[in-house]
Amino acid sequence: MRTKALFVAAAFGAAGIVSSMAQVYSVNVVGYVNTVLKPGFNLIANPLETTANTVAELFPGIDGMGVFKYVGGAYQIANYDAGLGDWDNSFTLSPGEGAFVSVPGSADVTVTFVGEITEGAKSNTLPIGWSMKSSMIPQGGALVSALGFPVADGDGVFTYNTSKTPPGYDISNYDAGLGDWDAGEPVLAVGQAFFLNKATAATWTRNFTVSGN
Amino acid sequence: MKKTLVLVGMLALAGSTFGQGYVNFINNNAANNVNGIVTTASGALAGSAYWGQLWAGATADSLTAVGPAYAFRNNATTGAPTGIVTAGAENPLMIPGIPLGGAAFVQLRAWAAASGSDWAAASNNPQGEFGASNIAPLASTGNGTTVPPVYLSGLQPTTLVLVPEPSTWALLALGLGALALRRRK
Numbered sequence: 343m344r345t346k347a348l349f350v351a352a353a354f355g356a357a358g359i360v361s362s363m364a365q366v367y368s369v370n371v372v373g374y375v376n377t378v379l380k381p382g383f384n385l386i387a388n389p390l391e392t393t394a395n396t397v398a399e400l401f402p403g404i405d406g407m408g409v410f411k412y413v414g415g416a417y418q419i420a421n422y423d424a425g426l427g428d429w430d431n432s433f434t435l436s437p438g439e440g441a442f443v444s445v446p447g448s449a450d451v452t453v454t455f456v457g458e459i460t461e462g463a464k465s466n467t468l469p470i471g472w473s474m475k476s477s478m479i480p481q482g483g484a485l486v487s488a489l490g491f492p493v494a495d496g497d498g499v500f501t502y503n504t505s506k507t508p509p510g511y512d513i514s515n516y517d518a519g520l521g522d523w524d525a526g527e528p529v530l531a532v533g534q535a536f537f538l539n540k541a542t543a544a545t546w547t548r549n550f551t552v553s554g555n
Numbered sequence: 556m557k558k559t560l561v562l563v564g565m566l567a568l569a570g571s572t573f574g575q576g577y578v579n580f581i582n583n584n585a586a587n588n589v590n591g592i593v594t595t596a597s598g599a600l601a602g603s604a605y606w607g608q609l610w611a612g613a614t615a616d617s618l619t620a621v622g623p624a625y626a627f628r629n630n631a632t633t634g635a636p637t638g639i640v641t642a643g644a645e646n647p648l649m650i651p652g653i654p655l656g657g658a659a660f661v662q663l664r665a666w667a668a669a670s671g672s673d674w675a676a677a678s679n680n681p682q683g684e685f686g687a688s689n690i691a692p693l694a695s696t697g698n699g700t701t702v703p704p705v706y707l708s709g710l711q712p713t714t715l716v717l718v719p720e721p722s723t724w725a726l727l728a729l730g731l732g733a734l735a736l737r738r739r740k
Contacts, residue, residue, distance in 0.1 A: 517581070
């Protein structure tokens with residue numbers, strides 16, 4: 343999965359004017375992220391807020407494409423069928439979540455996510471056990487040291503590596519006894535999601551402002 | 556509906572193409588019922604002078620080595636032995652002979668590096684220090700894609716056995732003999 347992101351540097355102040363009299367603005371950044379999907383499975387995230395963050399809004403209608411979102415121990419699945427001319431299911435994929443996207447055929451597919459990063463504090467609930475997660479803001483880097491992930495003893499991070507032959511998981515386990523990750527601190531690209539096995543529930547908080555986060 | 560069936564079929568095909576059952580080889584993860592810390596014959600935690608290897612199979616009596624042996628890890632900060640072994644960057648490990656996401660039996664075998672370069676050498680070494688964990692049944696394994704690799708749930712602590720040297724046995728026999736003679740007198 344390769345990603346290219348572009349964000350409009352100028353603050354987009356038109357949205358979210360709280361009070362014109364008080365001259366208080368909610369300043370969001372808009373932009374786009376190109377994510378290249380490989381044939382087969384790709385574990386990805388929606389890096390930007392769109393109007394509704396629905397599958398139909400986010401992904402191109404390619405015959406045979408499937409989106410698999412892991413929620414509460416089971417998959418929600420949406421398939422695009424050219425015969426139907428539509429997706430057969432509707433659900434959302436918001437920033438901070440993740441899903442497998444299955445690409446049919448043998449050619450790469452580029453998905454362009456267009457949206458905004460809303461300013462302010464964001465929180466991502468991390469339940470005990472398995473969940474699919476991603477960064478809530480379109481930022482790549484080391485999971486803990488750059489992205490502020492609240493790591494704890496026993497946590498396992500499973501990223502899906504489409505560069506491997508055959509494609510498969512890369513795993514890193516955090517163990518307090520070791521005092522470190524057993525395969526190094528995971529590094530995420532913009533728009534990349536991961537399977538998380540959390541030993542203790544936590545909340546992943548970030549605070550995004552236009553001047554920096 | 557038809558498309559869903561096709562995709563489910565694709566999932567199965569993808570899994571079988573990618574290989575077979577996948578596991579996350581780490582012997583310590585209490586949250587997932589993995590409690591396989593290894594201690595040495597002297598009672599200390601195993602450290603980097605010890606090797607650990609995953610053995611697995613479709614039945615409890617058909618276990619074979621899965622992947623190479625890995626050195627036990629020391630604490631990243633203190634350097635102290637931890638009794639923990641993992642496949643690290645080579646995780647997950649695929650278990651040969653286990654069907655897509657199928658059930659498996661797993662065991663951790665460990666030995667002192669000084670006792671031999673592999674399990675066979677260490678366990679056949681008359682002065683070897685080695686041990687094997689319980690054999691833990693896994694109800695299922697990962698399929699390589701939509702089902703992530705599973706943990707080695709059910710793994711229990713292991714203490715390595717140090718086979719006494721012949722001279723130790725001889726000394727023990729002498730001591731017992733002397734004790735018996737003393738009692739007779």
